[in-house]
Amino acid sequence: QQQVKQSPQSLIVQKGGISIINCAYENTAFDYFPWYQQFPGKGPALLIAIRPDVSEKKEGRFTISFNKSAKQFSLHIMDSQPGDSATYFCAAGRDLYNFNKFYFGSGTKLNVKP
Amino acid sequence: GAGVSQSPSNKVTEKGKDVELRCDPISGHTALYWYRQSLGQGLEFLIYFQGNSAPDKSGLPSDRFSAERTGGSVSTLTIQRTQQEDSAVYLCASRSPDRSSGNTIYFGEGSWLTVV
Numbered sequence: 001q002q003q004v005k006q007s008p009q010s011l012i013v014q015k016g017g018i019s020i021i022n023c024a025y026e027n028t029a030f031d032y033f034p035w036y037q038q039f040p041g042k043g044p045a046l047l048i049a050i051r052p053d054v055s056e057k058k059e060g061r062f063t064i065s066f067n068k069s070a071k072q073f074s075l076h077i078m079d080s081q082p083g084d085s086a087t088y089f090c091a092a093g094r095d096l097y098n099f100n101k102f103y104f105g106s107g108t109k110l111n112v113k114p
Numbered sequence: 115g116a117g118v119s120q121s122p123s124n125k126v127t128e129k130g131k132d133v134e135l136r137c138d139p140i141s142g143h144t145a146l147y148w149y150r151q152s153l154g155q156g157l158e159f160l161i162y163f164q165g166n167s168a169p170d171k172s173g174l175p176s177d178r179f180s181a182e183r184t185g186g187s188v189s190t191l192t193i194q195r196t197q198q199e200d201s202a203v204y205l206c207a208s209r210s211p212d213r214s215s216g217n218t219i220y221f222g223e224g225s226w227l228t229v230v
Contacts, residue, residue: 004156006156041223042223043118043205043220043221043222043223043224044157044205044221045221046218046219089156089157091157099145099147099162099209099219100147100159100162100170100172100173102159104156104157104158106154106155106156107154107155107156
């Protein structure tokens with residue numbers, strides 16, 4: 001059973017537009033939801049993360065929206081820029097220090113057109 | 115070094131050969147993880163080392179895969195009798211033992227393995 005489902009697989013957005021990537025999880029015990037950004041040839045890097053006690057977290061142009069009842073969370077990139085073109089992974093797990101128990105989505109390849 | 119270092123960055127090997135992938139974590143990081151990233155797939159957990167504790171090997175896909183961590187620092191992932199389905203990027207990551215620094219794990223750039 002896939003613990004974290006991510007969509008879409010790929011996304012094309014015009015510069016200045018809003019990019020939205022969605023994830024759904026299965027285990028209600030999960031309590032930490034990070035997003036990772038990966039540029040070609042590089043390892044993933046933590047972008048932003050949220051805990052289920054809040055419904056939204058914003059850092060600059062990046063916002064996580066969290067819907068606990070629906071077991072869904074999404075990443076919104078406002079005013080998308082060509083430099084945002086990368087693959088984005090969501091993840092979910094229980095106890096952020098047990099990272100070996102985290103589950104990753106399959107990734108979304110974002111292409112922001114100039 | 116400043117970041118997680120992995121070698122080789124690219125490796126092409128013949129089916130049936132053994133390969134070794136090396137990871138040098140950030141200095142002082144006691145937690146070390148190996149992940150596999152296949153084309154178009156997410157990150158698949160392989161193995162986790164934490165200090166002197168027994169490693170969590172629950173993600174290793176078969177007994178052809180093994181890993182060790184010597185001296186609590188450098189780790190080597192070994193794949194024996196490689197198969198074409200082993201072709202993937204193998205990512206290493208490490209994390210600080212200092213919980214006040216948060217949960218951030220730092221990934222290396224990966225070793226791209228191609229089995230022909």
